[in-house]
Amino acid sequence: MxxxxxxxxxxxxxxxxxxxxxxxxxxxxxxxxxRKLPENRGYLVTAGLAQVLTYLEQLQFSSDEIEWLTSTxxxxxxxxxxxxxxxxxxxxxxxxxxxxxxxxxxILRITAPLPEAQLIExxxxxxxxxxxxxxxxxxxxxxxxxDKLLVDFGMRRAHGSEAALLAARxxxxxxxxxxxxxxxxxxxxxxxxxxxxxxxxxxxxSESQAFADxxxxxxxxxxxxxxxxxxxxxxxxxxxxxxxxxxxxxxxKGVRLDSGDLADHARKVRTILDRxxxxxxTIFASGNIDEHKLVELMAQQAPIxxxxxxxxxxxxxxxxxxxxxxKLQEYAGIARRKRSEGKATWPGRKxxxxxxxxxxxxxxxxxxxxxxxxxxxxxxxxxxxxxKTVAEQPTLIEAREYTRRQLNGLPMSLRQxxxxxxYPVIISAELQALAKTVDQRNTG
Amino acid sequence: MxxxxxxxxxxxxxxxxxxxxxxxxxxxxxxxxxRKLPENRGYLVTAGLAQVLTYLEQLQFSSDEIEWLTSTxxxxxxxxxxxxxxxxxxxxxxxxxxxxxxxxxxILRITAPLPEAQLIExxxxxxxxxxxxxxxxxxxxxxxxxDKLLVDFGMRRAHGSEAALLAARxxxxxxxxxxxxxxxxxxxxxxxxxxxxxxxxxxxxSESQAFADxxxxxxxxxxxxxxxxxxxxxxxxxxxxxxxxxxxxxxxKGVRLDSGDLADHARKVRTILDRxxxxxxTIFASGNIDEHKLVELMAQQAPIxxxxxxxxxxxxxxxxxxxxxxKLQEYAGIARRKRSEGKATWPGRKxxxxxxxxxxxxxxxxxxxxxxxxxxxxxxxxxxxxxKTVAEQPTLIEAREYTRRQLNGLPMSLRQxxxxxxYPVIISAELQALAKTVDQRNTG
Numbered sequence: 001m002x003x004x005x006x007x008x009x010x011x012x013x014x015x016x017x018x019x020x021x022x023x024x025x026x027x028x029x030x031x032x033x034x035r036k037l038p039e040n041r042g043y044l045v046t047a048g049l050a051q052v053l054t055y056l057e058q059l060q061f062s063s064d065e066i067e068w069l070t071s072t073x074x075x076x077x078x079x080x081x082x083x084x085x086x087x088x089x090x091x092x093x094x095x096x097x098x099x100x101x102x103x104x105x106x107i108l109r110i111t112a113p114l115p116e117a118q119l120i121e122x123x124x125x126x127x128x129x130x131x132x133x134x135x136x137x138x139x140x141x142x143x144x145x146x147d148k149l150l151v152d153f154g155m156r157r158a159h160g161s162e163a164a165l166l167a168a169r170x171x172x173x174x175x176x177x178x179x180x181x182x183x184x185x186x187x188x189x190x191x192x193x194x195x196x197x198x199x200x201x202x203x204x205x206s207e208s209q210a211f212a213d214x215x216x217x218x219x220x221x222x223x224x225x226x227x228x229x230x231x232x233x234x235x236x237x238x239x240x241x242x243x244x245x246x247x248x249x250x251x252x253k254g255v256r257l258d259s260g261d262l263a264d265h266a267r268k269v270r271t272i273l274d275r276x277x278x279x280x281x282t283i284f285a286s287g288n289i290d291e292h293k294l295v296e297l298m299a300q301q302a303p304i305x306x307x308x309x310x311x312x313x314x315x316x317x318x319x320x321x322x323x324x325x326x327k328l329q330e331y332a333g334i335a336r337r338k339r340s341e342g343k344a345t346w347p348g349r350k351x352x353x354x355x356x357x358x359x360x361x362x363x364x365x366x367x368x369x370x371x372x373x374x375x376x377x378x379x380x381x382x383x384x385x386x387x388k389t390v391a392e393q394p395t396l397i398e399a400r401e402y403t404r405r406q407l408n409g410l411p412m413s414l415r416q417x418x419x420x421x422x423y424p425v426i427i428s429a430e431l432q433a434l435a436k437t438v439d440q441r442n443t444g
Numbered sequence: 445m446x447x448x449x450x451x452x453x454x455x456x457x458x459x460x461x462x463x464x465x466x467x468x469x470x471x472x473x474x475x476x477x478x479r480k481l482p483e484n485r486g487y488l489v490t491a492g493l494a495q496v497l498t499y500l501e502q503l504q505f506s507s508d509e510i511e512w513l514t515s516t517x518x519x520x521x522x523x524x525x526x527x528x529x530x531x532x533x534x535x536x537x538x539x540x541x542x543x544x545x546x547x548x549x550x551i552l553r554i555t556a557p558l559p560e561a562q563l564i565e566x567x568x569x570x571x572x573x574x575x576x577x578x579x580x581x582x583x584x585x586x587x588x589x590x591d592k593l594l595v596d597f598g599m600r601r602a603h604g605s606e607a608a609l610l611a612a613r614x615x616x617x618x619x620x621x622x623x624x625x626x627x628x629x630x631x632x633x634x635x636x637x638x639x640x641x642x643x644x645x646x647x648x649x650s651e652s653q654a655f656a657d658x659x660x661x662x663x664x665x666x667x668x669x670x671x672x673x674x675x676x677x678x679x680x681x682x683x684x685x686x687x688x689x690x691x692x693x694x695x696x697k698g699v700r701l702d703s704g705d706l707a708d709h710a711r712k713v714r715t716i717l718d719r720x721x722x723x724x725x726t727i728f729a730s731g732n733i734d735e736h737k738l739v740e741l742m743a744q745q746a747p748i749x750x751x752x753x754x755x756x757x758x759x760x761x762x763x764x765x766x767x768x769x770x771k772l773q774e775y776a777g778i779a780r781r782k783r784s785e786g787k788a789t790w791p792g793r794k795x796x797x798x799x800x801x802x803x804x805x806x807x808x809x810x811x812x813x814x815x816x817x818x819x820x821x822x823x824x825x826x827x828x829x830x831x832k833t834v835a836e837q838p839t840l841i842e843a844r845e846y847t848r849r850q851l852n853g854l855p856m857s858l859r860q861x862x863x864x865x866x867y868p869v870i871i872s873a874e875l876q877a878l879a880k881t882v883d884q885r886n887t888g
Contacts, residue, residue: 006627007605009597010638013626018640018661024647068630074665114647121641122625125600126608133603153453156569157765159577161451162604164570181566182457183450186512194454196462197565199772202780203468203558217462221518227784260785315764321601321755328643336646340671341704 003054005061005086006068008122013069017079019115028114029330029349030121031106032128038319042420043410045139045403046099046107047170048131050396052124053389056088059120088116092384095352096394098135098173098403099379100410102425105352105367107132109380114331121326129324130163134170137316139407140291141309142175143415145298149306151193152179153286154314167314173400175407180308188396193308195221195256201228208237212244219250223284226255226269235269239276254282254305262287263302270303282306290317291417337438346431347438352379361411368428447498449505449530450512452566457513461523463559472558473774473793474565475550476572482763486864487854489583489847490543490551491614492575494840496568497833500532503564532560536828539796540838542579542617542847543823544854546869549796549811551576553824558775565770573768574607578614581760583851584735585753586619587859589742593750595637596623597730598758611758617844619851624752632840637752639665639700645672652681656688663694667728670699670713679713683720698726698749706731707746714747726750734761735861781882790875791882796823805855812872 019025034044061069066084069075075083090112101107108128110117141150152171158164161183168184178191185192196214204210207229215222222245226234235255242252255273257265262285273281285297286308297304311317327345328336337347348369353376357363368374383390394402414420463469478488505513510528513519519527534556545551552572554561585594596615602608605627612628622635629636640658648654651673659666666689670678682699689696699717701709706729717725729741730752741748755761771789772780781791792813797820801807812818827834838846858864 003605004627006630007599007608008626009599009624010626010629010636011624011640011644012638014639014658014662014665015641015644018644018658019647021661022657028643028647030643065630072629072636074662076661118641118643121643122600123605126602126605129601130603155451155453156566157573157768158570159574159603159759160606160610161447161567161570162606164451166604180453180455182452182454183448185454185516186450186509192454192516194456195458196455197459197562198782198784199472199474199562199565200459200462202772202782203463203472203775213466214458214462217465217520218458218518221458229783258784259787311765315603315759317764320759320761320764324601328646331647338642338646339673340642340702343703 003058004065005059005119006065007126008119012119012121013075015118016083016115017075019118020079020082025113025115026332027111028117028328030110030117030326031329031350032108032124032324032326033106034103035323035325035343036103038322040318040418041136042414042416043100043102043136043423044132044322045135045174045406046095046101046132047097047135047173048128048166049094049097049108049383050393051127051131051166052108053092053384053393055123055127056092056120056384056387057389059086059088061086086116086119087387088112088120089387090116090384091382091386093380094383095379096381096402097399098406100362100406101352101379102365102423104346104425104427105365106350106380109349125324125326129322131166131170133316133319133322134167134313135174137313137319138171138174138176140417141294141313143407144291144294145307148304149284150176151306151308152176152181152313153308153310155181157311158314163314169396171313173396173403175400175404195223196225198225198228201225207234208241211237211241215241215245215250215252216248222250222252223254223256224252225258227257227259227265231257231260231265232268232272235272239272239278242276242278252278252281254284256284256286258285258287262304263297263300266302266304284308286310288312295417335434335438337435339439346427346435348431348434350431353377354379356409360409362409362423364424364426366426366428367431369430369434372428372430374428447502448509449503449563450509451570452563456563456565457519459562460527460559461519463562464523464526469557469559470776471555472561472772474554474561474770475773475794476552476568476768476770477550478547479767479769479787480547482766484762484862485580486858486860487544487546487580487867488576488766489579489618489850490539490545490576491541491579491617492572492610493538493541493552493827494837495571495575495610496552497536497828497837499567499571500536500564500828500831501833503530503532505530530560530563531831532556532564533831534560534828535826535830537824538827539823540825540846541843542850544806544850545796545823546809546867548790548869548871549809550794550824553793569768569770573766575610575614577760577763577766578611578757579618579847581757581763582615582618582620584861585738585757587851588735588738589751592748593728594620595750595752596620596625596757597752597754599625601755602758607758613840615757617840617847619844619848639667640669642669642672645669651678652685655681655685659685659689659694659696660692666694666696667698667700668696669702671701671703671709675701675704675709676712676716679716683716683722686720686722696722696725698728700728700730702729702731706748707741707744710746710748728752730754732756739861779878779882781879783883790871790879792875792878794875797821798823800853804853806853806867808868808870810870810872811875813874813878816872816874818872
């Protein structure tokens with residue numbers, strides 16, 4: 001049930017029951033934002049909007065779901081009737097996928113009758129949170145190794161099937177070359193990569209025979225995994241096979257290393273391949289790689305042409321979640337604000353304006369009340385009106401190109417992996433005044 | 445496409461093409477195991493087997509998938525014909541869900557023709573890894589707070605929809621009371637919990653009115669969230685409402701705290717509720733809770749009756765992945781072994797035997813060659829034969845009861861959150877001898 005409307009928290013449904021009974025169905029405005037960046041992140045990259053729009057367009061309860069809800073005995077017939085015909089009829093404003101953003105900046109705003117806007121909270125967070133998490137992690141590798149082949153290898157340890165698919169999408173959006181996950185190719189048109197595993201080598205009596213057989217059957221995709229027994233010996237076997245394969249018209253594209261000291265092995269393997277005349281064969285590395293390992297390998301000038309980046313990216317291992325929220329900012333025309341300790345929010349409908357320095361780099365943002373005068377480029381755009389997606393949403397390829405330009409606008413100081421300075425985000429005087437007004441009105 | 449056969453890595457398909465062409469279709473034995481426990485875990489708990497069995501039973505390529513694979517130009521017609529009719533026809537041995545296990549112990553063994561056993565690798569790891577990760581994390585909270593109501597609150601920041609659903613399942617298996625995720629109720633029959641969010645309170649002009657309206661509409665499920673503006677003031681409003689609600693026949697079940705110093709607020713709120721005659725009303729707490737926070741709150745004797753445990757569990761924040769693998773251990777009757785640096789495996793078909801001390805606690809395991817004589821209780825059982833699940837797989841409730849007994853058998857020293865001693869796992873002489881034989885035979 002990947003897009004089931006029951007992918008929600010029970011409290012949404014109990015609240016809906018109350019909203020319906022009490023006729024609380026005026027327009028509500030909710031915004032999604034990150035309260036605070038993780039310690040290891042100097043910026044984030046929006047992702048997941050395309051899946052949010054699909055979810056909202058398709059939102060409805062199936063008859064099976066209504067029947068099951070009925071069986072729980074928790075809901076009145078009048079509530080169930082309303083749910084059975086519920087559709088999302090609201091508006092959505094959002095930053096385009098691939099936009100660089102910071103704490104306290106709304107990246108998505110929902111304007112809809114309160115029950116609709118409430119119901120969708122859990123799944124909207126679930127969709128935006130995960131892809132934003134992964135795109136933000138992947139962007140770090142892309143900026144460190146912009147000229148390398150970067151392939152998502154994370155499916156097996158991603159947290160379930162949807163995480164695997166959406167991690168492939170989010171990392172491709174951020175600039176990865178492709179993914180090993182076949183379904184990501186079919187679903188999203190992402191280029192897919194892969195040749196052989198250790199088990200393939202192990203199933204043969206000899207490594208050389210395994211290589212020869214694979215090349216014969218997959219002549220256009222010859223990348224040999226050479227570390228099953230001994231990496232350098234494996235490289236030598238590749239060289240020894242090359243003449244015979246060449247005679248069959250098969251070109252060895254490259255080799256893959258998956259264990260040990262990758263820089264050291266890569267240098268030795270490069271020498272073996274070059275001596276054997278395989279100067280064009282590339283070296284691809286995998287195994288526990290992330291942006292920190294990339295920095296190390298780049299600093300060592302390891303002769304590696306591409307990287308498989310898996311578990312550490314798909315689980316965002318150094319920051320497995322974002323402190324994000326989807327909060328009510330206005331109801332029935334009146335701005336609202338939560339004041340819980342450590343979790344207070346800025347009220348009202350907001351817009352984020354970005355300014356740039358002369359060299360084209362982002363220089364500072366202002367979060368302000370929508371329609372207040374403000375310098376800079378507004379980042380939130382209308383993407384859905386009355387439940388219908390606004391025409392001309394970007395394709396994934398277009399969004400990837402937009403992301404590339406966004407990352408190119410990131411100040412150099414923010415591209416570091418650690419100790420990044422805080423990017424200036426100003427809360428405008430108008431927004432601060434509105435917060436004061438809300439607090440004065442609402443003493444609880 | 446939650447159970448799509450294309451949820452696999454591309455290399456599985458390129459290897460299959462080679463296996464088919466080279467008639468490498470003899471029986472292969474693969475085992476799934478964890479190489480090394482995460483630093484913060486002294487034991488793990490198996491989970492995900494039910495989903496693996498369903499996946500294997502349903503495994504097949506749809507015509508759309510075959511058409512798409514054809515369009516990639518990567519596969520020969522003969523390969524596509526074989527894929528189009530592929531089914532899983534093999535055997536599965538596994539530890540029952542909820543079994544406590546340790547590093548190097550296979551928890552699942554696949555015996556099937558090589559192409560079938562190879563194809564399923566990526567998704568089997570994906571399914572077993574995640575639920576095992578979460579059940580192992582959840583068990584820690586269950587052992588610390590066995591008498592508390594523990595509810596999974598993690599859907600919104602779980603990594604996608606499947607992670608949300610399966611985290612609800614895995615935590616329930618491990619002993620949680622239920623989940624807030626509605627779909628987990630429908631899919632797995634897990635008890636669901638939830639009442640109201642801050643947005644509900646904010647949408648009203650006053651907190652008291654929000655409470656009163658909610659109780660009127662949901663009289664059987666009255667748990668008030670009291671921290672939107674001021675926790676103790678919220679508690680007082682609940683007391684002030686109690687008489688009127690009582691007159692309507694509505695009982696206040698409890699209150700929820702979601703911010704600030706939970707122990708301090710809980711004590712103050714308990715006093716306010718008790719003075720107001722609401723001695724039966726429970727206090728439920730949420731917000732950044734995990735087993736470490738639970739230990740702290742229990743040590744402070746915070747008067748909290750239940751906990752919503754979300755993000756930190758559903759992302760397994762202190763150990764976001766397991767170093768697990770699915771490796772070829774035998775092909776065509778001959779034991780195999782991978783020797784890659786730091787990733788060598790024990791060869792052959794294996795069994796794990798568990799021994800207990802006189803007080804019924806687990807005292808040590810032995811990993812040995814299948815059918816070698818060994819003392820103790822064998823943990824791997826036959827669960828699928830020739831592609832059909834063996835009758836009488838446990839229900840989720842039964843598996844949960846089995847898990848409870850397993851956790852009760854865990855030595856006290858392993859139940860600590862940190863600095864757990866290493867549980868004794870012996871590699872038998874027979875298995876060590878087999879590894880030596882394999883190494884001598886296969887010099888690469």
